[in-house]
Amino acid sequence: MSFTLNQLALLLIALAVGWLLGLMMSGRGKYRRLWRDEQVVQRAAIKDRDARIEAANARIAELERQSGPIGAGTxxxxxxxxxxxxxxxxxxxxxxxxxxxxxxxxxxxxxxxxxxxxxxxxxxxxxxxxxxxxxxxxxxxxxxxxxxxxxxxxxxxxxxxxx
Structure with a gap:
């Protein structure tokens, strides 16, 4: 079985694309590390936001306990x-x-x-x-x-x- 020059070129291109995709998908890839870093930052931001909301709700509850009821027109x-x-x-x-x-x-x-x-x-x-x-x-x-x-x-x- 013999390959033509065009077929060999296409085979080399397919191998190169496969090799690049393999590098990108591996755990050692640059983009994979950046994606993981971004996930860590996102989780930290969500935890910080939730903590601020919880603190604000606690402050609101404290102020509501301290104040008396508000009547109509007050x-x-x-x-x-x-x-x-x-x-x-x-x-x-x-x-x-x-x-x-x-x-x-x-x-x-x-x-x-x-x-x-x-x-x-x-x-x-x-x-x-x-x-x-x-x-x-x-x-x-x-x-x-x-x-x-x-x-x-x-x-x-x-x-x-x-x-």
Whole structure:
């Protein structure tokens, strides 16, 4: 049986590829060592992450044991007291995003909204992208005054003008 030159070349190429694959797959190969090193680093990172999560959960449990129960409305009251702000979104017509814009404009309390004049009203309407006259139409000043006094403004009181 005789081989042609092409067949011998293909046989040598197949042998070389097999030899290279064998080296790569062996435990002494460079890539195998790098892969094992990467696995060790990954396991260590996972253990570290799990330890941090466990420590955080233990800290949360400790803080929950130390604090008393939180009643309804406590979070809003504490947030307002800590930051010195009222919840302006309680005024009908003010959304959460508009409340943020009002805070950025320097309006943090109901008393500030109740005390705005017509010029400031027009400036706020332009800043919030509202139609002119919206603040007066929705009676933000009256609602803010009611909230400042501790009353929740209702539709009946706004329609009749009574407190």
């Amino acid at each position: 979070a809003t009251a504490v947030g307002g007291a800590v930051h010195g702000r009222d919840d302006l979104s309680r005024i009908n017509g003010i959304s959460q995003t508009q409340e943020v814009a009002l805070n950025e404009a320097g309006y943090h309390r109901y008393g500030q909204i109740a005390a705005i004049n017509a010029e400031q009203e027009a400036t706020l309407e332009a800043r919030l992208g509202l139609k002119p006259g919206t603040i007066a139409h929705e009676d933000w000043r009256g609602q803010a005054a009611e909230l400042e006094r501790g009353h929740k403004p209702g539709l009946f009181s706004r329609l009749t003008g009574s407190a």
